[in-house]
Amino acid sequence: MIELFHGGPDGYSAAVLITLAEKGLAFESQELDLAAFAQHEPGFLAINASGQVPVLRDGGRTLTESFFILLYLDARYPELPLGGADPQGRYVVQKWGKYVETHIAPNLALVDWAMRGRAPGEAERVRLATLAPERQALWAQALAGFAADEVEAARAALAKAADRIAEELAGQDWLAGADWSLVDAIVFPHAARFASLGIAVPAVLADWLARAGRRPAVRQALGSAGSVPGVATMGPERGRWG
Amino acid sequence: MLEVYTWEPNANSGKPLFFLKEKRVPFVLHYIDMGKREHLSPAFLRINRDGTIPAVVHDDFVMTESTPIMEYIDDAFDGPALRPTDPYWRWRMRQVMRYMDNQVAPSLAMMASNRLAAPQFQGADPAELKRELDKIPLPERRAAWEKLMFNSTPPADLAESVRRVGAAIRYFDARLDETAWLAGPEFSLADINVFATFYGLPTSQPDQVNAQTTPHLWDWLRRCHARAGLQQAFKLGKGYIGQRAAEARSLLGVAEAAA
Numbered sequence: 001m002i003e004l005f006h007g008g009p010d011g012y013s014a015a016v017l018i019t020l021a022e023k024g025l026a027f028e029s030q031e032l033d034l035a036a037f038a039q040h041e042p043g044f045l046a047i048n049a050s051g052q053v054p055v056l057r058d059g060g061r062t063l064t065e066s067f068f069i070l071l072y073l074d075a076r077y078p079e080l081p082l083g084g085a086d087p088q089g090r091y092v093v094q095k096w097g098k099y100v101e102t103h104i105a106p107n108l109a110l111v112d113w114a115m116r117g118r119a120p121g122e123a124e125r126v127r128l129a130t131l132a133p134e135r136q137a138l139w140a141q142a143l144a145g146f147a148a149d150e151v152e153a154a155r156a157a158l159a160k161a162a163d164r165i166a167e168e169l170a171g172q173d174w175l176a177g178a179d180w181s182l183v184d185a186i187v188f189p190h191a192a193r194f195a196s197l198g199i200a201v202p203a204v205l206a207d208w209l210a211r212a213g214r215r216p217a218v219r220q221a222l223g224s225a226g227s228v229p230g231v232a233t234m235g236p237e238r239g240r241w242g
Numbered sequence: 243m244l245e246v247y248t249w250e251p252n253a254n255s256g257k258p259l260f261f262l263k264e265k266r267v268p269f270v271l272h273y274i275d276m277g278k279r280e281h282l283s284p285a286f287l288r289i290n291r292d293g294t295i296p297a298v299v300h301d302d303f304v305m306t307e308s309t310p311i312m313e314y315i316d317d318a319f320d321g322p323a324l325r326p327t328d329p330y331w332r333w334r335m336r337q338v339m340r341y342m343d344n345q346v347a348p349s350l351a352m353m354a355s356n357r358l359a360a361p362q363f364q365g366a367d368p369a370e371l372k373r374e375l376d377k378i379p380l381p382e383r384r385a386a387w388e389k390l391m392f393n394s395t396p397p398a399d400l401a402e403s404v405r406r407v408g409a410a411i412r413y414f415d416a417r418l419d420e421t422a423w424l425a426g427p428e429f430s431l432a433d434i435n436v437f438a439t440f441y442g443l444p445t446s447q448p449d450q451v452n453a454q455t456t457p458h459l460w461d462w463l464r465r466c467h468a469r470a471g472l473q474q475a476f477k478l479g480k481g482y483i484g485q486r487a488a489e490a491r492s493l494l495g496v497a498e499a500a501a
Contacts, residue, residue: 061330068336075329087318088303094310102344133405134345153381240399241348242386 002027003057005047007034009222010231011105012066013054014189019070019182021217023080034233037124040131051131067097070182082182092168092176096183101236104161104190107154109235111197113142114151116232138234154238158199165191166202173211180215188212192228244269244315247289248296249276250479251487253347256438257308258296258315259478264434264471265321271478282377293379309339312431324431335425338417338432346410347439349403352386354446356395363391411443411450411459418458429469437466442486444493460494467491470499 004020004027006013020027032038032053040051048055048064056063058076063069074083084090120128120143128139146154165187168175175183192209195201201209212218213227222228246262246269249255255276262269274280274295282293290297290306298305300318305311316324326332363371371391378384389395414436417424424432443451444463453460466472467490476487491498 059330063330063333065333065337065340068333068340071336072329072333075332087314090317091303091305091310091314094313095305095307098307098310101340137402156381236344239344239348239382240403241352242380242383 003030004028005030005032005044005053005055005057007032007039007053007231007233008229009189009225010034010229011108011189011235012186014221014228015066015182015186016054016056016069016073017221018185018188018218019073019082021220022082022180022185022215023073023077025073025077034231035118037120037127039233040124040127042130045130049132050135052135067101067182067186070097070186074182082180082185084176084181084183085179089176089181093181093183096168096175096187099161099164100186100190102239103157104187105235106238107157107161108190108193108197109233110146110154110238111151111158111199112193112230112232113234114146114154115197116230117142118232119143134237135234138237142234155197155199158194158197162191162194162199162201162205165208166204169204169208174208180212184212188218189228193230196230243301245272245299246270246296247272247274247286247298249274249281250481250483251438251475252479252483253351253439254308255295256475256483257435258298258311259475260434260438260472261312261315261324261431263475264429264469265315265319265324266471267315267319267321273480275480277481279374279377282379287379291379293377294383309343309431309435312434316431324429324434326426326428326430328426331426331430335430335432338424339435341410341413342432342435342439345406346436349406349410350439352395352403353400353407355386355390356400360390360393360395364393366391368392407447408450411447411456414440414462415456415459418462423462433462433466434472437463437472441467441472442490444490445486448493463490464494464496467494467496468499473499 002025004016006017006029008031009017032044034053038044039053045051047062050064052064054066054069056069063072071083074081084093128136131139172178174180175187188209191205244267246258248258251259274286280286281295287293289299289304292306294306296308296311298311305314313325326335375384375388375391378387414424421427423429424436440463450456451459476484
């Protein structure tokens with residue numbers, strides 16, 4: 001039985017929830033309240049020392065790194081392949097998986113936190129010291145507040161990302177071609193947050209978001225909320241050197 | 243037709259070279275001299291507007307991400323399979339590469355460029371340096387070069403990079419105690435990815451990487467350096483990288499492979 005530890009239908013967790021729904025795979029859901037810092041509790045840190053969701057358990061193995069979880073699911077459960085139709089499609093999927101990780105998710109988390117971040121209570125604050133040094137450092141920055149120029153740079157990176165997504169969509173319904181793929185699943189829950197953060201959304205991107213939102217699997221993953229809620233928490237760290 | 247635009251057999255530039263020699267896929271090499279800023283020339287920016295190398299063009303399909311490039315070629319071309327077929331080990335391969343690409347390689351790049359490149363800019367005209375900076379398309383890359391040119395990398399950032407590289411060395415040594423290669427029993431892209439940045443550690447970090455302190459990593463470096471494909475890739479360089487690799491082979495006691 002697949003077991004998924006996730007933070008609800010937002011960001012990377014949403015990408016896995018959507019993909020499980022697309023493939024019609026049953027799973028045991030372990031939802032963590034990220035706003036209450038449940039991902040930093042000792043029980044979860046024993047599962048993933050970096051204190052990040054989602055985490056997938058399957059066949060006695062524990063897998064982290066959202067995009068690679070998606071690629072794993074596609075290889076392990078190949079019915080309804082979602083990894084790209086041919087080598088070029090699969091390269092596009094890989095390229096965007098990396099782009100979300102390095103350019104979208106870290107900047108989205110930063111902007112989101114700057115707008116709505118809520119400082120943790122004393123117990124959660126003390127627990128930050130149990131995280132790996134790089135996660136501690138990231139949270140220390142978040143609690144101190146990101147500098148205005150950092151937030152501006154993150155906004156600029158997201159605006160550029162919106163343009164690049166729109167560019168990739170020119171003349172096709174989905175990011176890797178004619179069919180929905182893992183890259184749509186991973187970009188959608190991130191790009192769906194752009195408008196509420198004040199990032200300009202090009203028309204072609206807005207159309208794609210609407211198209212994605214109508215998919216039964218996406219609606220199933222989003223549940224009663226019907227949209228990506230947005231949770232202010234830290235994502236992957238931004239690149240430290242170039 | 244496969245065309246490779248890259249610099250030396252080192253780090254990200256080296257990945258397609260090491261990989262293609264192991265995969266035994268023929269290609270045309272376009273040497274991009276980073277010392278002469280050829281990666282920022284209008285001709286190269288027409289291939290990759292971000293001005294990063296490597297770029298690989300297969301027929302008309304342009305690719306600019308070094309790790310996905312390796313996956314693409316392994317997927318699209320005949321030759322020895324360099325990715326595990328088991329979904330779990332393939333996940334592990336990608337996890338190792340992500341750790342290397344996002345955490346370890348940038349830390350080593352920060353350390354090496356502050357040691358080797360930063361001194362070259364001492365005493366240069368600041369206005370000229372600013373003009374050079376303005377040619378760099380990616381803001382994150384511009385920020386790193388600005389720190390090098392004006393020698394302003396915060397010491398705490400350098401210390402953090404040293405910590406991360408040390409942690410990675412110990413992590414990989416422990417992993418290689420469990421399995422022969424970094425993603426299981428077979429040589430894979432994960433080994434190529436890490437080797438492209440770690441090949442010179444026996445000479446650059448002798449206190450941390452040696453037969454006593456990191457026996458598993460040491461043995462892995464010996465096995466990698468002994469591979470004919472990886473040795474051939476070093477011959478594609480024009481600078482000092484080939485010499486550095488030869489010094490590492492000599493320290494490791496690895497013979498030159500037959501051509």
